[in-house]
Amino acid sequence: MEELYNSIFRRKSIRKYDVSPLPPDTLSEIKQYASNVKPLVPTIKTDFSYLTAENVKNPLPIKAPHYICIYSEKAEHYLMNAGFMLQQVDLYLSAKSIGSCWLGMAKPASRALLKMNGMDFVIMLAFGNAAEPLHRASISEFKRKAQNEISTLSEASDILNAVRLAPSATNSQPWFFTGNAEKIQVHRVKLGIAKAAINDKFNQIDIGIALCHLYIAASVKGKNVEFLYDKSDEDKAPKGYEYMMTAVLY
Ligand SMILES: Cc1cc2nc3c(=O)[nH]c(=O)nc-3n(C[C@H](O)[C@H](O)[C@H](O)COP(=O)(O)O)c2cc1C
Missing domain, CATH: 3.40.109.10 (NADH Oxidase)
Structure with a gap:
């Protein structure tokens, strides 16, 4: 891990x-x-x-x-x-x-x-085998949104930093996180009809990729993680996003 x-x-x-x-x-x-x-x-x-x-x-x-x-x-x-x-x-x-x-x-x-x-x-x-440099030398080489652009959490910043770096199709980073250190909800950006046809599939895969980073970071920090779809979290999605899944950390 x-x-x-x-x-x-x-x-x-x-x-x-x-x-x-x-x-x-x-x-x-x-x-x-x-x-x-x-x-x-x-x-x-x-x-x-x-x-x-x-x-x-x-x-x-x-x-x-x-x-x-x-x-x-x-x-x-x-x-x-x-x-x-x-x-x-x-x-x-x-x-x-x-x-x-x-x-x-x-x-x-x-x-x-x-x-x-x-x-x-x-x-x-x-x-x-790569025919170009395989790894980035530092985090500054990642083109990613800042944590405060993708989250309202004031806790779990080390976990969210790992999530923030997840790859996504066309680097769109379609995720947003709410909650606290024990319960994190993940939401994905709502797409206009024109963009929905292709990106609807990729955006859902992207959310799974972000949850993978969340799971690995939380595990390394000594936390167990359970993922669930909690209907009562559906209203936590900020405007322009839809609720996808909740991670319970304990
Ligand atoms: C679901 C998904 C589909 C992707 N499809 C392509 C692709 O068809 N061609 C490509 O060159 N890169 C593709 N990528 C790579 C992304 O462009 C890349 O992950 C993103 O720009 C971030 O860059 P990084 O992975 O180097 O950090 C895809 C990534 C994801 C997650």
Whole structure:
């Protein structure tokens, strides 16, 4: 957990790769790690698959030797759950000095690969040895909103600092946090109709990624975390945001 926490403060998206495949042992360690990540919603059925570049359709020219895809049943909160799970893999890869990048626009190349055991393809990460600097040297290199722009909390500032640095699609940082050190509500920005079509999916994944950072930071600070959807927290969303989930820390 400590090593994932340290990755939060230095990871970055890697878009240039050495395209030679990772050694088989390294690849099996990654697969082993991914198969044991913690879900946000344990009842949702998910699985991972691994593709190489010839089986990936990506409008953007990011060529990596490997891609990890997450599949999920479309149960409530499945997009947040996918973000929460795959972000653990992103941080793990960074901790192991392997580059990675979330790819929202990429898809498996064939229709058959969009489904697996009744589950649907959700999103993928590219990964492999980086052909550019792998880590940031300091927090100042992150382009992120300040804590007071994304939160009304006066407590838990060390946890929120880790959350603030989470990656999001087009770096939109669509999150807002209310509550206190024991109970943190997360909300996401409401989208106008024009932006909703694509970003609605990504924004929910982004919230899951932020919750992953929250979980890791809280765990490292010695806290247990439980996530729940609490109807009575729905009215805590500030204007322009909608309530998504509550983290209970104890
Ligand atoms: C859900 C999601 C989808 C993303 N899709 C893409 C993508 O298609 N192409 C890309 O180059 N980066 C993509 N990114 C990476 C973001 O642009 C990047 O995380 C953000 O700009 C912050 O930069 P950093 O990850 O280097 O801290 C995506 C990130 C997330 C979380």
